Amino acid sequence: MSDPSPRASPTISASPEAAAVTAPRILSATGCRIEYTEGKGRGVFANCPVPAHALIEVSPVLLLSAEEYEKHGKYTVLDHYTFTWRDGRMAIALGLGSLFNHSQEPNVSFSLDPLTESIRYTTTRSVLPDEELCIFYGHKLWFKDINANEGVSEATEDTDDGWGGLSVMADNGIGLQRATEGDHDLNEIVQEDSLPFLRVRITPDEEEEEDLESVRTVDAWVADIMDNRHTTALLKWLKASGYESPALAHLKRIRKSRDQSTFLLTASPNTPVLPTELQGSLSTPYQIRVPKTAALTPTSLQLKATFWPTVFAPRRKHEPEVWSQAKMRWASSAIRRVIAEARHAMQNGNLPIAAYVPPPFDVKHGTTAGASLHFVAHDLRISAAHPLRHPVLNVIQQISDYRSEPATTAVNPGSAELSAAEDAVRNGKNYLLTSLTLFTTHEPCIMCSMALLHSRVKEVFYIFPMTLTGGCGGAACLPKLPAVNHRFTIGRWKEEPGLEDLRVGDDVDA
Ligand SMILES: C[S@@+](CC[C@H](N)C(=O)[O-])C[C@H]1O[C@@H](n2cnc3c(N)ncnc32)[C@H](O)[C@@H]1O
Numbered sequence: 001m002s003d004p005s006p007r008a009s010p011t012i013s014a015s016p017e018a019a020a021v022t023a024p025r026i027l028s029a030t031g032c033r034i035e036y037t038e039g040k041g042r043g044v045f046a047n048c049p050v051p052a053h054a055l056i057e058v059s060p061v062l063l064l065s066a067e068e069y070e071k072h073g074k075y076t077v078l079d080h081y082t083f084t085w086r087d088g089r090m091a092i093a094l095g096l097g098s099l100f101n102h103s104q105e106p107n108v109s110f111s112l113d114p115l116t117e118s119i120r121y122t123t124t125r126s127v128l129p130d131e132e133l134c135i136f137y138g139h140k141l142w143f144k145d146i147n148a149n150e151g152v153s154e155a156t157e158d159t160d161d162g163w164g165g166l167s168v169m170a171d172n173g174i175g176l177q178r179a180t181e182g183d184h185d186l187n188e189i190v191q192e193d194s195l196p197f198l199r200v201r202i203t204p205d206e207e208e209e210e211d212l213e214s215v216r217t218v219d220a221w222v223a224d225i226m227d228n229r230h231t232t233a234l235l236k237w238l239k240a241s242g243y244e245s246p247a248l249a250h251l252k253r254i255r256k257s258r259d260q261s262t263f264l265l266t267a268s269p270n271t272p273v274l275p276t277e278l279q280g281s282l283s284t285p286y287q288i289r290v291p292k293t294a295a296l297t298p299t300s301l302q303l304k305a306t307f308w309p310t311v312f313a314p315r316r317k318h319e320p321e322v323w324s325q326a327k328m329r330w331a332s333s334a335i336r337r338v339i340a341e342a343r344h345a346m347q348n349g350n351l352p353i354a355a356y357v358p359p360p361f362d363v364k365h366g367t368t369a370g371a372s373l374h375f376v377a378h379d380l381r382i383s384a385a386h387p388l389r390h391p392v393l394n395v396i397q398q399i400s401d402y403r404s405e406p407a408t409t410a411v412n413p414g415s416a417e418l419s420a421a422e423d424a425v426r427n428g429k430n431y432l433l434t435s436l437t438l439f440t441t442h443e444p445c446i447m448c449s450m451a452l453l454h455s456r457v458k459e460v461f462y463i464f465p466m467t468l469t470g471g472c473g474g475a476a477c478l479p480k481l482p483a484v485n486h487r488f489t490i491g492r493w494k495e496e497p498g499l500e501d502l503r504v505g506d507d508v509d510a
Pocket residue numbers: 012013014039040041042043080081098099100101102103143144145146147165166
């Protein structure tokens with residue numbers, strides 16, 4: 001908080017007197033206990049080894065309206081414990097949820113679950129017995145972090161988010177922003193050359209077609225129409241014939257010239273056979289070259305029409321999205337998070353490669369305030385002795401686990417029952433990464449890029465290009481392949497100094 005003066009100065013249990021309070025030693029079925037630490041007060045500790053990605057706590061929440069919080073809550077001790085909920089309410093986590101202390105290198109991540117009005121806490125790595133379990137509150141702390149010099153450095157965000165204590169951590173420190181921040185209007189559009197990344201072009205090359213030579217074509221069978229009265233019958237026959245294929249869907253079926261109309265039959269290599277009753281309606285089929293794809297620009301349309309009338313389909317869908325200052329900050333925070341995770345992987349003897357899927361940025365409202373789920377993973381090939389434990393696959397697995405986890409497996413006995421609505425979401429009705437953005441330190445390999453494609457990811461940003469192994473612009477660019485049925489945006493983050501420790505060999509698959 002930048003201006004704590006208007007509220008009461010609640011003291012919390014960091015004092016020696018507070019340490020005299022007896023806290024229950026074992027509270028949770030997963031073996032967590034509460035313990036006092038000088039300078040931090042109560043915190044949550046592991047009683048036993050806890051594996052990575054374990055759900056260790058589900059805390060139901062009490063929700064305060066924005067008005068209740070503004071008028072009362074923020075002047076009380078609760079201000080140190082509130083999470084910003086979606087729709088502007090403030091949440092107080094019951095159970096262990098309010099007692100996780102802050103760390104710049106958290107071993108626990110959390111996600112707000114609006115459907116069950118609870119917060120779920122999951123380990124981000126394996127935890128040793130007696131290790132403290134900490135979450136990340138955000139970049140702007142209202143107290144002095146006693147571990148501040150350990151691990152990654154503090155970010156320099158110095159603005160007040162206008163909410164209570166844990167508000168920034170509600171979305172893990174990313175994206176909860178007011179309409180203006182610093183010198184910038186957060187809605188201001190960022191010029192393309194000021195973006196912190198370079199876009200990897202994924203639209204097919206024919207958009208650049210500027211002359212007849214560059215139009216890509218395929219051979220197709222056509223026949224001249226001898227009797228126009230049979231056109232409807234011809235179209236009907238073709239539909240049932242099996243000759244129609246999506247490969248020619250971008251072409252008009254009939255080419256009309258002043259004295260001759262021609263019928264497009266098929267792209268199959270074999271001569272099409274007409275039924276006897278229609279044989280007099282068409283000439284003997286012959287092969288010509290037709291455009292391979294739709295026209296994306298007016299110039300391309302004109303060029304392609306000289307081969308065969310072609311559909312005009314400008315790919316608005318793939319036009320680059322404009323970025324606001326708010327989205328840029330959201331992405332920068334996510335990149336910092338993934339860097340911290342990669343360093344964490346390295347400390348554990350793994351390759352320093354990580355992936356992070358933050359709560360999605362809401363372009364309409366310019367925040368992530370309504371969203372809460374986020375997933376982070378690092379490379380586990382060495383520690384798990386498993387060649388496929390790439391961070392991208394690990395993070396997709398986490399999302400899949402989250403979605404398929406039945407309500408009854410929530411470890412904490414106090415967890416609320418999941419509603420039928422949530423079950424529907426969890427059971428994979430949607431693709432795993434629809435509308436989500438993946439940040440990764442290293443360009444995903446071809447295998448992981450294909451997994452991202454199958455998961456329908458919206459955007460992928462990486463720092464280090466992998467020219468020999470990458471599937472997002474390095475060795476190959478999977479969303480650019482003509483046959484794939486999904487495209488996603490790719491951005492190569494402009495590398496900053498100080499990341500040399502995260503480099504891996506060119507031949508490593510990330
Ligand atoms: C959500 S509470 C966490 C539980 C708290 N320790 C207690 O005893 O109630 C947040 C408060 O814990 C303390 N705290 C959390 N993390 C800390 C850290 N890394 N260094 C110092 N104090 C910390 C701060 O006083 C903060 O206001």
